[in-house]
Amino acid sequence: MIEQKHLDYLTSIVGQENIKKDKAHLIAFSYDATRERFEPDAVVFPRHEQDISDILKYCNEHGIVIVPRGAGSGFTGGALPSNGGIILSLERHMNKLLEIDMENMVGVVQPGLINMEFQKAVEAVGLFYPPDPASEEYSTLGGNVSENAGGMRAAKYGITKDYVVALRAVLPNGDIIVAGKKTIKDVAGYNTAGILIASEGTLAVITEITLKLIPKPKFKQTYMGIFPNVNKAMNAVFKSLAAGANPVAMEFLDALVIKALKQKFPQVELPDDAGGVLVGDVDGSSQAEIDSQIQTLKESFANYGSIGFIEARDEDHGKQLWFARRNASPATMIYGTKKLNEDISVPRSKLPEALDGIYAIGEKYGFQVPCFGHACDGNIHVNVMVKDKTNEKEMHDGHKAIEDIFQFVVDMGGTLSGEHGIGLSKAPFMNIAFTDAEINLFKQIKKAFDPNNILNPFKMGL
């Protein structure tokens, strides 16, 4: 518990109305998408960068833990106050779109701005911000940067880190730093922005983000490739890319997901013989470019075993084709009462082998493991379905299966997480993915920024 005198001091910084200690607030800020719960000692809503600097300086001097938080939509507990302390919520005041600079094609935002609000604002002036995590409707850009969020459009356009041009941030000691500039190139000094991206709020509190924008593509079309099984579909992924396909998105559904979708959503558009599906969009600056992209996909899918190819007739039909992918996650709940889902990623040429291995691990423990995800990036959403979550043995086996999957994936050159980060949930598995030397280096980096370990401590197993 934090002493009253400390809370009084924090109140003197932000004002009575921007610090909350009532039960309702403590509960509201105790959880994220993991559904784990840890109550903070207080929730503070800084009004601006100077507040954050003052708060961190004080907390650093008095050893008070600070956990920065955007929308709390993370899947690995990165924003949870697992050891108590102060939640520093960026969503109330620090949520502004500061500038859309058309001439330099960058947007400048505060960390609490919601991804989709930013997308809409830039599209209104003919520009485009590609990173579109599934949480885009509610996750914040500060959270996106801290977790290096991906999304569907990563296939063509990359992930959050590919769009961060510059950051402002407050270090745990209260120092305000600028990392990067609006210039496209900047090689003066260490690439501090590079290390803050994906650092899960453990190194500094980001206070301003400059994001690269690109011209909005004028044309878009949705496609769906139908395969007899997911192995053939996965094989077609890297082969179609090697043949010159450059889709905005290429998402996959396996046989179990397809079966679940048909059962739960009878209106879904999926042919009867579909045992594996690739669905996505192509885009471009002309209809000719679209046609050529669609042709490349159709031909190379056919060359690698597809049994059907659907081109969306119009935008509405496109949405209909996307329905299957958008509802893949809820559909899988026909297989159990609890889903242990992870977002591992492998080199995309290894997708067929990865899925074979994942299914085999599921079988060993007696689980159905429906999989879907971002095929171009080799990013698989693995769902180990627990039939009875009150059955301790089954839950234990489920976690064993996940651990086996992590080990299997890392052994084939993959990673514990393509999008969600480590946070608390994957912290126990860090030693599967990293050597002692690597973890020691992470600890030294953490110490360089946060010697008193006050900022989001113990996350990432650090």
Next chain:
Amino acid sequence: MIEQKHLDYLTSIVGQENIKKDKAHLIAFSYDATRERFEPDAVVFPRHEQDISDILKYCNEHGIVIVPRGAGSGFTGGALPSNGGIILSLERHMNKLLEIDMENMVGVVQPGLINMEFQKAVEAVGLFYPPDPASEEYSTLGGNVSENAGGMRAAKYGITKDYVVALRAVLPNGDIIVAGKKTIKDVAGYNTAGILIASEGTLAVITEITLKLIPKPKFKQTYMGIFPNVNKAMNAVFKSLAAGANPVAMEFLDALVIKALKQKFPQVELPDDAGGVLVGDVDGSSQAEIDSQIQTLKESFANYGSIGFIEARDEDHGKQLWFARRNASPATMIYGTKKLNEDISVPRSKLPEALDGIYAIGEKYGFQVPCFGHACDGNIHVNVMVKDKTNEKEMHDGHKAIEDIFQFVVDMGGTLSGEHGIGLSKAPFMNIAFTDAEINLFKQIKKAFDPNNILNPFKMGL
């Protein structure tokens, strides 16, 4: 001077043939493109990663300075042994192309591989590695990563950091680390690769680089826009991009450079009334895409004051148009006996204002300052031309002019270096670009990796 027993130990690691102390070697490894000279105590050629690990571990324990070196083509002294010590040369043994992975579209190389050799190898199999620093014929990929090299094609394709997928490296204590994987997405652990890029060999020795490749564009055409003056040309840069132009390269030449080119190379293709020029390439997957890109450029250049537009008739004509840009640097030598050249970068919308200011500073000190560079990136190669390099006062004024230019550029949101890095040459100017808090953070990062300060010490002013 390093004690003989230490040299003996290093010899026992790499073998007699891979350590040199003779004068010829010490001189050969004493300089880089800055033409400054510092002799090392010895030059070591490690055979493989394990050698590097053994060498660093020993040197770390005994406080022996190590300076990693690729081709020594840097412009800021990053590879110079300014405080003596051992040159660790990666060019003799660690120069192999290890793999071109077509399925995952990545290349795996050792740090000593020359950029152009890699480009040729990947293009032979239909792939493309865009970063093309002017030194591409001789600079190494390890050097490119350590300096975050740019190049002409950065306008469309970005810079080295946009292509680094994973690194292997040896820390000063000898620990071998892997940062990143062949997966497109990886958000497990800190983005160590992000901070190693552009760290100028001060944090770790890179031993293996995995680089993203893209399909080679099938079509390409060279264009040249002619403007009455450079201000109009600079204004057309960001306006044509906002209008949808997406050139591979957009290079500029100012009036002084044009005049020098005509005088020194009478065969150069530059219209008489040219006071500012934009030259570059567009590329794409179809002739239609090329035509549309050329049309966009032509129209928007005309809208913003161009007085001529040349489309290359064929590849040879394209090369002819590029001749002017390729020879800009030697041509400027008509203005003096010594060129003080810097590679500052500004947000591209500020290019007109930046050039006006730079010329004004030149005038104040009595210098002609011909400028050319990478317009889309706001990256200006500024050349303060000293008429008589033996005149101390003039040289002193030249350096004062450079300092004024740095201050002016930073004040308008620009950077000390778009491509060349800080090294030794720009170290005295770090406090123009960075606050004490930022420099202190750099020092903490340096210490996290290299607590005994044995790896390329004092570079970047650290």
